[in-house]
Amino acid sequence: MSRYLRPKRDETYATRVAYGEALAELGAVNSRVVVLDADLMGSTRTDVFAAKFPERFFEVGISEADMIGVAAGLAHEGFIPFASSFAIFLTGKTYDQIRQSVSYSMNPVRLVATHAGLQPGPDGATHQGLEDIALMRAMPGITVIAPADAVETRKAVFALADYHKPVYMRLGRSDWPLLLSDDAPFKIGQALALRPGNDLALIAYGQLVSFALDAAERLAEQGIRARVLNMSTIEPMDTEAVERAAVETGALVVAEEHQAHGGLGEAIAAFLAANGPVPVGFVAMPNSFGESGTPHELMQKYGLTSERIERTALETLARKRGG
């Protein structure tokens, strides 16, 4: 068991709540931090910052494109803007604004989305952000981060304050298990091995890291030692960690709460195709829209579960051994 993991995963906490709280803490020590929201502060939890620092909080109303531009202007003047909305709106309604006003103009806006993936549950497909990673990865100059739990989220918020490049960070909605111990380092661009193993590697980000750990435990009971990598920085990818996992284990499974198209799985597959391929299994949304349901029901229906990771691991191992 890695010292970076908590002994037990029986406590839960929402990453968006950790975000709101960390932002307010950061605001107290850094007067250049400003926060923008588009009428979702109670959901993105930027309301915690807004209550403490009203003069540095800008509510722009339901106009995400405008929010991106305003944030870019504040970044241009040396402020450290965090702009938040749901993943679907923050990347979908705003693509050209992020491209021209933020990334191409090199204005270091910190875009922090909550309610990513299937997390909006009953709200249905209109609110489920499942293409955000693909959109942000495709754009030059954007760092993409998706923390695995509230502990990592808090560290990421503080890291972003000192990281003067455009960033997209994706968070959830529900309470997720707390995985990481306070010792777990967070460094942008660096994957973290949470469990050793050389039979295959399970690579995940966000909520699916905890599912990967569950799957690894069940695989261990079957005598299979699965390495688990928390790939909380998706872009730029920690290619060294991926390469090491491929070379040392010979089989990978990539699990993500995102469409298969354009996600981390494709990114890793492309990297391996050029640098030494090994069998890769994919656990991702099957390129379809979601629907209304509880997040748990939706994850079951669309196959984003620890059981699916486990099964995919066994299939991928069979391909490795058959090859």
Added chain:
Amino acid sequence: MSNPELIDQLQQRAKAVRRSIIASTTAAGSGHPTSSFSETEILVTLFFHVLRYDPARPDWEARDRFVLSKGHGAPGLYAVLAEAGYFPKEELLTLRKLGSRLQGHPTPECPGVEVSTGALGQGLSFSIGLALAARLKQADWRVYTLLGDGENHEGQVWEAAMTAAKFRLANLTAILDYNHISQSGTLEQIKPIEPIVDKWRSFGWNCLDVDGHNFDELLQAFGAARAFRDGPTMVVARTIKGKGVSFLENAMGWHGKALNQEQAEQAYEELS
């Protein structure tokens, strides 16, 4: 109010700027000379009387910020920046060429340019960020943003209009280059924007209506905008696309087209 000496100076600048616009776009073989001609007096008024800046220090903290939201007016902006001393005029001939700082649409690589524009509708939101920053810094510099008239079709402009009014940004002045012609026809054909003055007023802006080629009216408008303390000001500047060259004025089919050498010679004669 009128200062004949100043007006005369500005008129000379405007002629020089128009000549530079032709030189750069004809050398490039593309670009937007007619969109640049309609904005020429607006830019000349700003850069040679209104704005506080130092071309030797493009990021001087106390400078007034200018944002060309209608980024296709780049040849006009570059001509004015060169005229103001940000870079040598010869550099204008690199417009749109590989490796040039003078990209087809403005980028911050070019001294004097704050932000990339060109995809329309974004400059006003960015400018609001600047104006809020000035407020947070308790600084007295001001923000000026030039929009195209067709750009008013972009929804983001109206998102920004409401945001600027909400924050009562008196340090923000927008100008609308109202030349009535967009890429594919007149605005009246493509999508009417009238009543545009009433629209901006109803969105909470102090809206002024001026002749965009008349220096007296432009100078007065910028003075009034500065004096207005209750919120942002929009100067609707009525202009003529292609202004200054007889065969380009109000002519259809010239958007985004450069003059050939022969046409350029004819234009230079009219601008001598």
